[in-house]
Amino acid sequence: MLQTEALPPEVRLVSNQHGRRFLQIEHPAVQACIALQGAHIIECIPAGQPPLLWMSPMDPCKPGTALRGGVPVCWPWFADERDGPAHGIARTSDWQLLEARADSTSVHLVLRLPQEDIARQLPDEGWTVKIEFTLGVALEIALTTTHTGTGPQRLSQALHSYLPVADIAKAEVTGLQGCCYIDKLNGATLTQQTAVRFDAEVDRIYFNHNADLQLRSRTDVLDIHREGSESVVVWNPWLEKSRHLSQFPDDGYRTMVCIEAANAGPDGRTLEPGSTHTLKTVISRTSSKQSR
Numbered sequence: 001m002l003q004t005e006a007l008p009p010e011v012r013l014v015s016n017q018h019g020r021r022f023l024q025i026e027h028p029a030v031q032a033c034i035a036l037q038g039a040h041i042i043e044c045i046p047a048g049q050p051p052l053l054w055m056s057p058m059d060p061c062k063p064g065t066a067l068r069g070g071v072p073v074c075w076p077w078f079a080d081e082r083d084g085p086a087h088g089i090a091r092t093s094d095w096q097l098l099e100a101r102a103d104s105t106s107v108h109l110v111l112r113l114p115q116e117d118i119a120r121q122l123p124d125e126g127w128t129v130k131i132e133f134t135l136g137v138a139l140e141i142a143l144t145t146t147h148t149g150t151g152p153q154r155l156s157q158a159l160h161s162y163l164p165v166a167d168i169a170k171a172e173v174t175g176l177q178g179c180c181y182i183d184k185l186n187g188a189t190l191t192q193q194t195a196v197r198f199d200a201e202v203d204r205i206y207f208n209h210n211a212d213l214q215l216r217s218r219t220d221v222l223d224i225h226r227e228g229s230e231s232v233v234v235w236n237p238w239l240e241k242s243r244h245l246s247q248f249p250d251d252g253y254r255t256m257v258c259i260e261a262a263n264a265g266p267d268g269r270t271l272e273p274g275s276t277h278t279l280k281t282v283i284s285r286t287s288s289k290q291s292r
């Protein structure tokens with residue numbers, strides 16, 4: 001773990017009143033906050049812009065509880081693709097900061113999931129995993145997994161980005177037209193004909209897809225670029241599910257949508273011993289354009 005004295009002045013390690021620890025980033029180009037538990041970024045505000053991420057106002061901030069919003073890291077499985085906790089084991093451990101540096105345009109941070117946490121929870125498997133954040137005018141996250149065990153190992157994962165919208169009923173996701181998806185609500189496989197719009201719960205895995213996406217909401221446009229990802233999860237719980245979600249207000253669904261760079265469903269990977277895979281997403285607001 002990097003010692004506090006080695007942090008650049010733009011990065012501070014802080015604790016809230018419950019003892020939960022965060023990396024607080026204050027840089028001329030960006031303000032951000034990353035919870036060590038889960039290596040979970042909960043705030044990213046490029047200078048002069050609205051936030052790039054949605055965060056629940058009901059976050060209890062107690063150590064051990066799941067944070068609803070930001071970018072939870074789902075690893076080494078997505079949702080319930082394996083037995084065990086939903087979205088894998090990475091969300092509950094405190095990650096270790098390995099590297100922190102800043103230049104004139106951005107802050108770069110590297111964290112890793114402690115080996116003893118992986119060994120305790122997945123005793124028969126060999127993995128190392130680290131995450132790199134580059135924070136500036138864009139939010140860049142790269143999750144790198146190395147298979148250190150013997151025999152092939154399955155890997156599915158997601159950077160579960162909660163993105164803000166002014167009004168979900170007027171938001172749309174473009175770039176998925178013509179793409180096939182699994183509708184997780186009924187198991188059907190369908191083809192997306194138009195931009196994705198929302199008037200009910202949506203929970204889908206789009207697959208065989210690696211092109212860029214846009215989230216359009218009133219005059220705001222977020223650009224989403226992915227690498228090492230052939231699938232993208234689009235999720236909005238709508239009203240009924242919102243009422244049952246932890247740390248989520250009943251009307252939270254109106255102002256968020258998850259667009260997740262993933263390797264999920266048919267895009268789950270098999271890694272051979274010694275091989276490495278990087279899942280990357282870049283979220284930016286390149287301009288304000290006219291939307292619906």
Ligand SMILES: O=P(O)(O)OC[C@H]1O[C@@H](O)[C@H](O)[C@@H](O)[C@@H]1O
Nearest residue numbers: 079086087160184203204233235
């Ligand atoms: O409630 P969780 O575990 O944070 O998951 C939230 C949602 O995450 C999405 O990625 C899944 O597709 C949904 O099915 C799930 O409900």
